[in-house]
Amino acid sequence: MSSREKILTAIRANKPGQRELPEVNIPVSYEGLVEKFTQIATAIGAQVFAVDRITDIKAKLAEIFSPSKRWVSSMVEFGDVAETSIAEVDPHTLEDVELSIIEAVLGVAENGASWIPEQNLPQRIVPFICQHLAIIVPANKIVPTLHQAYEITAGSEYGYGAFIAGPSKTADIEQSLVLGAHGPRSLTIFILS
Known part of the structure; x- marks a missing residue:
């Protein structure tokens, strides 16, 4: 018996x-779930806006980001301002995405995270390769803790999903925080009432 087998047997x-x-x-x-979610998401580097309609989101995005650059979305409602049919494209062609607009299934108040299942992602790489990320969270789908989020997502059928909270960030030994280190440089969250 080899050493490996002895170890595995033990x-x-x-x-x-x-x-x-x-x-x-x-x-x-x-x-106060919306307020708590907003407070935490802002504290970890996101911009948060409460909106009533998709048209409000489009107007705010046009203020913040250049509409002349490449925008993509998994939501057909954004077909007039963003590419919405990217599910079948080669993921390598998405390297120049300036803004990705995606819809969350739920938000978590305790940590400002948004749950995005694969059904809401036209390509898995999109929320991580884009320069800026916008997530739409329905106000009535914000839950207090991850425990409630897991209870809701446990019965769902999905092969992939991600909790996304804040823009990407890293801090080195000298405690210098850098936003946008290895993913989106900014996260804008729209809480849709």
Whole structure:
């Protein structure tokens, strides 16, 4: 028997038995979820705007970002300002995307994260390769904690999804924070009522 097999046999022999997951009871408040989500998302570097209509989002995006650059979206409502049929394109052709507009299924108040399943992503690479990311979060789909988010997403069928919170960032040993280090340089969140 090889050393590798000896090690694997020892591990299998000492494997602990299955245990039930613990019951987690965290006190949860459903009050002020939009305000809490906004506060946390802003604290981690996102811009957050409360809006009533898609037209409000388009107007604000045109103020912030250059409409002459490449915008993409998974939402057909943005077909007049962004490319919406990129699901079948070669992902390598997306290297010049200035702005990606995607819709979240839910938001998490405790950490400012937005859940984006693959159905809302025309290409998996889009929210990570674009220069700027805009996420639309329905106000009535903001939950207090990740526990509630996982309860909602647990029964869903998806092969891929991501919780996205804030623009990408990194800090070196000297505690110098850099936004947009390895992904979008900015995150703009629209809370759609």
